[in-house]
């Protein structure tokens with residue numbers, strides 16, 4: 001009988017710390033309950049047969065294939081990585097169930113890669129599987145995106161997807177990969193709302209921002225833009241774009257550290273203020289927002305969110321809003337009434353904590 005293994009990997013929202021994970025900074029992502037499930041069965045040849053309901057497609061590839069620029073690249077890349085990690089020797093039949101929208105800024109690509117890697121690990125002989133930790137999977141998944149798919153992303157998404165825990169945000173120092181789990185508040189939810197605008201990390205705009213940050217790194221001779229002194233950036237003889245990106249990084253780092261402290265001490269108003277400032281900086285200094293997203297964020301606040309911002313890479317996708325749990329349903333219906341193109345995707349924290357008994361039950 002052919003052995004099969006099934007594994008799940010969640011999407012994530014990032015509460016704060018945007019575009020700093022490839023610039024030496026700290027981020028605060030949290031896993032969602034929705035994500036991607038991969039079912040794998042080993043084949044004796046080197047073919048990869050991929051079926052996917054969520055992406056509504058079938059594809060046949062080869063383990064030796066290079067990236068083709070299509071939806072199945074993450075699967076091929078993940079299986080090539082699984083072979084390098086000693087988890088598989090040949091091809092596989094792969095069945096993907098994806099409940100995560102693509103191009104929404106919720107790490108659908110990292111979730112797909114990690115789900116396939118986890119399934120490959122579950123299928124592997126015990127001795128081989130024991131050699132591969134969740135951290136190894138996160139690092140391998142980033143390499144798949146960077147080196148196989150050609151997406152120059154940082155490490156936040158893969159770490160959050162591979163190591164995140166339901167009910168917690170992950171305060172992650174992307175320079176050292178040190179992290180600690182910070183419980184989400186019982187009183188508030190973080191809600192992901194899709195703006196209705198889809199974007200792709202591979203479309204060049206993310207890469208352009210990365211290149212501008214690299215120019216700033218070269219100018220200041222540092223790998224860590226987040227540790228620079230803002231006064232030094234302000235007085236630098238640097239082109240406007242790299243200067244603005246570097247300034248965003250320094251300020252975002254300070255905001256993120258303050259937001260983590262606020263979350264840890266239950267100061268939700270302060271956390272919300274940092275989220276608002278983060279959005280303004282993504283709009284004005286990092287320039288990855290779009291007018292309809294600014295309007296959605298603005299409206300989320302007007303309807304009572306404690307804080308709201310773009311989440312993920314930008315140029316479309318989702319906003320995350322922090323809302324009092326008891327007011328969420330009402331807040332959501334008013335927001336969606338004003339923004340017919342927007343839609344609710346997921347909420348975490350407060351009353352949604354897995355395993356948490358509802359009051360009165």
Ligand code: GAF
Nearest residue numbers: 018019153154155156312313
């Ligand atoms: C995308 C990338 F994949 C992440 O690495 C990160 O840079 C994020 O955009 C922006 O913070 O999700």
